[in-house]
Amino acid sequence: MRDVAWLLLLSMAGAVAALSVRSDRQGTRVERPPHAMAAGKAAVSPRPPLPAPPRPRDVRKAIRRVFGETVTVDPARAAAGDFNGDGSEDLAAGARAVPALLDGLNHELANWTVQDATASRPDRVTVAREDALLAVVHGYGVAGWRSPQARQCYLVRHAAERPRVVRDAHALAHVLVDDAPGHPGFLYWSGSRYVWTAGAGAAPGR
Amino acid sequence: MRSLRLSLLALLWTTVALPVAWTQSPPPTEAPTGFDDLTNGFTTQEVFDADRDTFDEAEFKADGLGPVYNAQACGQCHQNPTSGGISQVTELRAGHLSGGTFIEHPGGSLINDRAINANFQERVLGGYEVHTFRTSLNTLGDGFVECIDSNTLVAIANGQPFSMRGKFIQVPVLEADGALRGARFGWKNQHASLVSFSADAYLNEMGITTPLQPNDNTSNGNTVVNGVPVDDGVPDPEDDGEDVEIFARFMRATKAPPIDPVLAATVDAQAGSVLFDQVGCGICHVRNITTVPPGTVINGGAFTVPDALGSKIIHPFSDFLLHDVGTGDGIVQNGGQSTRKMVRTPPLWGVRSRDRLMHDGETVNRNEAILRHGGQATSVINAYKDLTTTKKNQLITFLNSL
DSSP states (O other): OOHHHHHHHHHHHHHHHHHHHIIIOOOOBBBOOOOOOOOOOOOOOOOOOOOOOOOOOOOHHHHHHHHHHHEEEEEEEEEOOTTTTSSSSSEEEEEEEGGGGGHHHHTTTOSSSEEEEESSSOOOOOOOOTTOOEEEEEEHHHHHHHHOOOEEEEEEOOOOOSEEEEEEESSSSSSEEEOOHHHEEEEEEEEEEEEEEEEETOOOOO | OHHHHHHHHHHIIIIIHHHHHHHHHOOOEEOOOOSSSOOSSOOOOOHHHHHHHHOOOOOGGTTTTOOOSSSSSSSSSSSSTTTTSBBBBBEEEEEEEEEEEEEEEESSSSOOOOOOGGGOOOOOOTTOEEEEEEEEEOOEEEEEEOSSSSHHHHHHHHHGGGGGGOOOEEEEEEGTEEEEEOBBBBTOOOBBBBBHHHHHHHHHHHOOBBTBBBBBOOBBBBSSETEEEESSOOOSSSSSSSSHHHHHHHHHHHHHOOHHHHHHTTTHHHHHHHHHHHHTTGGTOOOOOOOOTTTTGGGGTEEEOOTTTTTEOOOOOOOOOOOOOOOOOOOOOSSSSGTOEEEOOOOOOOGGGGGGGGTSSOOHHHHHHHOOOOOHHHHHHHHHHSSSSSHHHHHHHHHTTT
């Protein structure tokens, strides 16, 4: 008799459950309000101070880390700043291609992007052996361009030859100014590429 | 006694097992795919064809086009390789950054490229130095995307590594009196429903007002220019809302973008598919998502998921969350100031039909598009950089098969 009672109870419970599921099927299943999401990374970057000039040893080390042996760098023509406005310090340094490694430097699947700062179209750009280049390493996190993770990099033709860093008045980013005689102007990050604007006193910074 | 027990067991089976089997959601099945102008089953083919004609139909001044606008029809920006797809068309957005706070351009961050009167032409004003282009997005398969539970998006975010975690935001569903829902449409995740998205685009891209968006746009914030009222001469709302419903119905009835079956079957593409997951691309470009069961009420009560869209497995290769991958869109819309430099992970389904990449369309080859990812994607891109040339080619072959 206990078994019978137990089975009856189960049957009733099942019927109730089935009815409740059936009501869902009839269109009352409703998307619930989202539950809490764990906090993610803060996206707003603080206004970056002008960093100290980079040390030659650090410059060589960073350039070798991202470009290998394909370029030689002139640490005397290096500057650090937050060029892309992400709150992490970036590096720009004058560089030349190693002629014997030009094929690797210009390879379509190389780990860097070659750009021409004066080009108005996104044509594919290649480096020639005589080109004066600006090697740029975008920083990552607090350590910036010194971080082993910082490997987003560009080789920019027709850019600043003797870069000096100033702060953009608006964009929370630094721009590179070149005061060299015969080559005045400034270089800035557009969001997708480095762009050179020629002209003495043209820099927007202060 | 034995027969009584058997009868009760039979009763149990009929009252529990049968109804439960009958009422349980069907097991998820693959969503239909195709660039073939065929309905996914949400509407009949006859309705789908008529809706597509409306989607592609050009609007003129007499219809209420303008006063400022970008295109005359949905299909002018969403067309490749079939109606509802993508195009090379971009839109322009602008604003100003003041002490780290984004300030919208007068009249809104969208700068319309066309006007029905030269006096009304919008321009980026001096002092508004933040500007970006945004490519037109694919809408094929968006009916399935609409039917993703908001909590699924939250769960995806919570499953991502802390440094890569996407930002989930909620936005008002216009057709549900502003009820909030997890955003999933638009480069900045501006919308959660296809009706809201349609009403927004009808106003902001074509200048057609509807009951959900009843006020025409200004010209750079001005209602009068050179003594001429900024108006198209047609009383608002210029559409009674029917077109908006048709646009949404069309998008809900589209199939998801298909893979290229020939390329996807190659050894290189299959190896690339494995590499895609190994290097971590799939953390944000999420491969598999299942929609809610049929009968679920979504969009703040405004839409009940039909059989054609519910319990479908889709392969959008997106988490539909906002991320900062260092590409610097710079515009704030629905998500607040913290989303200024974020964009929604673009779904990669159908990416083989796109030649201009990233949100601004300024990158034209796959490798450079990958290298352009920084910020939250840094560790993944570094893993990509460590691949051999052969493996990079395989991964890119896989992308070209999507």
